[in-house]
Amino acid sequence: MPPDASTQPDRPTVFVSYSHRDEGWKDRLVQQLRVLEPEGVLEVWEDRRLAPGSDWFPEIEQAMRRAVAAVLLISADFLTSRFILGQEVPRLLERRKAEGLLVIPLIVRPCPWQRVSWLSPIQSRPQDGVPLSGGTDHQVEEVLSALAQEIQDLLAAAPRTAFSSSLPHLDIGRLPTSGPLFVGRETELARLDAAWEDPSVHVLTFVAFGGVGKSSLVGRWLDRMAADGWRGARRVLDWSFYSQGTEERVTSADRFLDSALRFFGDPDPKAGAPRDRGLRLAELVREEKTLLVLDGVEPLQHPPGPLGGRLKDPGLAAFLKSLAGSNPGLCVVTTRERIADLENFPKTAPQVDLETLSPEAGAELLRRLGVKGKDSELRTTSAELGNHALALTLFGNYLGRACGGDVR
Numbered sequence: 001m002p003p004d005a006s007t008q009p010d011r012p013t014v015f016v017s018y019s020h021r022d023e024g025w026k027d028r029l030v031q032q033l034r035v036l037e038p039e040g041v042l043e044v045w046e047d048r049r050l051a052p053g054s055d056w057f058p059e060i061e062q063a064m065r066r067a068v069a070a071v072l073l074i075s076a077d078f079l080t081s082r083f084i085l086g087q088e089v090p091r092l093l094e095r096r097k098a099e100g101l102l103v104i105p106l107i108v109r110p111c112p113w114q115r116v117s118w119l120s121p122i123q124s125r126p127q128d129g130v131p132l133s134g135g136t137d138h139q140v141e142e143v144l145s146a147l148a149q150e151i152q153d154l155l156a157a158a159p160r161t162a163f164s165s166s167l168p169h170l171d172i173g174r175l176p177t178s179g180p181l182f183v184g185r186e187t188e189l190a191r192l193d194a195a196w197e198d199p200s201v202h203v204l205t206f207v208a209f210g211g212v213g214k215s216s217l218v219g220r221w222l223d224r225m226a227a228d229g230w231r232g233a234r235r236v237l238d239w240s241f242y243s244q245g246t247e248e249r250v251t252s253a254d255r256f257l258d259s260a261l262r263f264f265g266d267p268d269p270k271a272g273a274p275r276d277r278g279l280r281l282a283e284l285v286r287e288e289k290t291l292l293v294l295d296g297v298e299p300l301q302h303p304p305g306p307l308g309g310r311l312k313d314p315g316l317a318a319f320l321k322s323l324a325g326s327n328p329g330l331c332v333v334t335t336r337e338r339i340a341d342l343e344n345f346p347k348t349a350p351q352v353d354l355e356t357l358s359p360e361a362g363a364e365l366l367r368r369l370g371v372k373g374k375d376s377e378l379r380t381t382s383a384e385l386g387n388h389a390l391a392l393t394l395f396g397n398y399l400g401r402a403c404g405g406d407v408r
Contacts, residue, residue: 013044013045015063015070016045017078019077025073025132032145032147069151070104071106072104072106075111077109079116103122104123105122105125106147109133169236170235172238174239175222176215185213185220189217189220202326202345203323204349204352205351206218206354207351235288236291237260238293242295253278253316257281257315258270261277278319279318282322283322285327290328294331294334296336297311297335298335300313308340310341324345324349339351
């Protein structure tokens with residue numbers, strides 16, 4: 001007996017985007033796709049599923065986020081629809097680029113679709129480019145039936161993880177809480193954005209003394225990623241190895257490895273030597289596009305000397321070196337010392353020296369803290385404090401309380 005389609009979990013959703021003037025073509029396509037629904041292999045979503053009076057736009061957005069395939073019914077009405085071109089197409093193309101969403105244009109009526117810049121590079125159906133409206137009923141049914149079977153075959157070949165909810169699994173909240181003031185790091189934020197999109201960058205490390213703003217930088221970037229729906233990440237995990245201002249200093253990565261292995265579904269997180277666990281965790285991370293943030297690893301590094309910068313913990317060392325070799329996502333690391341274990345991976349695991357703020361950014365930070373004075377005075381004050389973010393914050397707060405904010 002075929003599986004009950006209504007009870008199948010995580011079935012891949014096929015989203016149908018069309019102009020209502022092409023509703024007849026949409027109905028014929030949906031009829032073919034729904035032949036496969038009782039088999040539990042897919043679920044069809046089109047906007048006639050919206051309940052009367054429902055808040056329709058959020059439901060359409062959710063359907064686009066859940067979809068693992070989208071069929072676009074191409075006609076002149078489709079290509080001139082402000083809603084389709086302004087809302088549906090950009091979201092679907094973004095997911096196609098970031099996550100590999102299967103997007104299939106289906107030419108239903110004649111139109112100059114070959115001259116549309118975003119559409120022409122995508123393989124359309126029918127493959128001969130002849131619109132469905134030019135065929136007989138039998139020919140149309142043959143094309144739509146073949147398309148339904150093609151989609152089923154493509155979905156069967158895709159990783160099972162592609163059928164899960166588009167919302168990633170999250171295990172976050174361990175990074176130090178940064179204040180509301182954040183200035184002067186647009187270049188570094190752009191570098192993080194570029195690293196996330198660049199498949200050749202596997203690990204990105206920021207190196208700086210304490211108080212320069214490493215944790216605030218990655219924390220602010222995580223906020224931006226969250227606001228953008230995590231940009232295709234399937235899992236997100238953060239971890240802090242050192243809490244600045246407290247006495248707690250870790251001496252091994254055991255707690256991190258235990259927690260991370262459990263988060264990624266390892267059946268026995270404590271099994272094996274540290275190095276084996278680190279390698280096992282790297283293999284699990286590589287199964288999906290994952291965002292990792294490891295903040296403050298310096299307690300696990302050797303101090304300056306013959307072994308300066310090397311990781312003391314063999315599990316963490318094996319994990320990072322393995323990710324540097326191969327990682328479909330990104331691991332962001334912050335530390336006070338360059339990680340010697342990653343020096344042999346300059347292209348896939350670059351280490352960036354995080355500079356102090358510019359005098360201009362330092363002056364802006366002071367002004368936001370309520371410090372009063374001429375721009376030149378604020379810039380001079382920032383320079384005298386080494387343009388150091390934490391020193392400026394402490395100094396600005398002090399001036400506000402003791403001197404009414406007067407920089408003089």
